Amino acid sequence: MSLWKDYLHPQTVQEAVEALASAPAPAIPIAGGTDLMLDLQQGHHAPVHTLVDLAGIAEMRALEIRGEKLFIGAGVPHNRIVESLLVQEHAQSLVEACGLIGGPQVRNSATLGGNVAHALPAADGMIGLLALEAEAEVASPATRRRVPLLELFLGPGKSALKADEILVGFYLPLSQPHQASAFCRIMRAQGIALPILNLAAWLERAGEKIIAARISVGPAGPTPFRARQTEAYLAGKTFSAETLAGAQETLLAEAKFRTSPARATAEYRRELAVVLLKNALTTAWERAK
Numbered sequence: 001m002s003l004w005k006d007y008l009h010p011q012t013v014q015e016a017v018e019a020l021a022s023a024p025a026p027a028i029p030i031a032g033g034t035d036l037m038l039d040l041q042q043g044h045h046a047p048v049h050t051l052v053d054l055a056g057i058a059e060m061r062a063l064e065i066r067g068e069k070l071f072i073g074a075g076v077p078h079n080r081i082v083e084s085l086l087v088q089e090h091a092q093s094l095v096e097a098c099g100l101i102g103g104p105q106v107r108n109s110a111t112l113g114g115n116v117a118h119a120l121p122a123a124d125g126m127i128g129l130l131a132l133e134a135e136a137e138v139a140s141p142a143t144r145r146r147v148p149l150l151e152l153f154l155g156p157g158k159s160a161l162k163a164d165e166i167l168v169g170f171y172l173p174l175s176q177p178h179q180a181s182a183f184c185r186i187m188r189a190q191g192i193a194l195p196i197l198n199l200a201a202w203l204e205r206a207g208e209k210i211i212a213a214r215i216s217v218g219p220a221g222p223t224p225f226r227a228r229q230t231e232a233y234l235a236g237k238t239f240s241a242e243t244l245a246g247a248q249e250t251l252l253a254e255a256k257f258r259t260s261p262a263r264a265t266a267e268y269r270r271e272l273a274v275v276l277l278k279n280a281l282t283t284a285w286e287r288a289k
């Protein structure tokens with residue numbers, strides 16, 4: 001039995017969103033297909049009539065500096081992100097996150113846009129991106145807009161994108177001197193697809209002081225989580241064992257870890273969160289020298 005009836009190959013973003021708006025419904029985008037095909041095959045996704053394949057859209061595969069930002073097209077696969085000198089220079093946490101996703105075959109076809117659009121709270125690429133204060137470019141038939149990443153999510157697996165909208169790409173601030181980031185995760189040894197816990201940290205330092213920090217954690221709530229209270233705690237403090245301990249305490253107070261039967265208990269996640277926070281902050285601190 002076929003999993004879809006029509007399969008369209010738009011060549012531009014405009015063609016893609018118009019196809020989503022006008023093709024027989026349900027019509028949904030497909031990028032690498034590594035999430036979507038499994039979901040369709042295993043009955044975790046409602047049946048679709050039309051698949052709109054985004055792979056032929058050159059604009060969505062761009063990876064370049066645009067003005068003061070690094071642009072990464074939503075259709076860029078993880079392996080290109082890992083190999084890109086630009087991403088290595090400006091977005092270390094994203095390189096580390098994408099480098100851990102699946103195996104080489106998955107990373108060759110799975111895209112950053114698909115990782116974000118799937119809207120899971122612990123998607124690795126998403127968490128790596130979130131600490132970098134990226135914005136997403138969203139296209140609909142009538143317009144394009146830029147939105148902060150967190151506005152894309154309504155709940156686990158529920159994106160705020162409308163049926164005729166797609167992610168075109170992501171705009172990241174360029175890294176300045178004494179700014180750096182890092183990503184860590186813990187995965188079950190035999191695990192695939194999602195980690196027990198992941199965490200990304202970005203910071204700016206001046207001498208021994210933390211000027212500003214950004215922390216993202218997954219899963220720590222129904223949507224990808226920014227640890228704003230921990231970030232506020234770290235800002236302006238001297239980097240020290242005492243500061244790290246205070247940050248760990250703050251993170252545990254604000255994050256909501258839950259037990260998931262296939263992966264880990266909430267208690268175990270709390271144990272891991274403090275270790276990942278310390279490791280990611282320490283790595284980012286050293287890199288920002």
Ligand SMILES: Cc1cc2nc3c(=O)[nH]c(=O)nc-3n(C[C@H](O)[C@H](O)[C@H](O)COP(=O)(O)OP(=O)(O)OC[C@H]3O[C@@H](n4cnc5c(N)ncnc54)[C@H](O)[C@@H]3O)c2cc1C
Nearest residue numbers: 031032033034035036102110111113114115117124167193
């Ligand atoms: C063996 C295996 C291992 C994996 N390991 C990991 C892992 O370690 N970490 C991890 O985070 N993930 C993992 N994944 C999940 C998956 O590979 C990633 O989430 C991947 O980035 C999804 O991208 P895709 O291009 O394949 O998306 P697709 O499967 O094509 O699409 C996923 C969803 O996003 C929508 N979509 C795709 N692109 C767009 C767009 N531009 N605009 C709007 N909507 C869009 C689709 O409609 C669909 O709902 C794994 C998957 C497999 C099969």
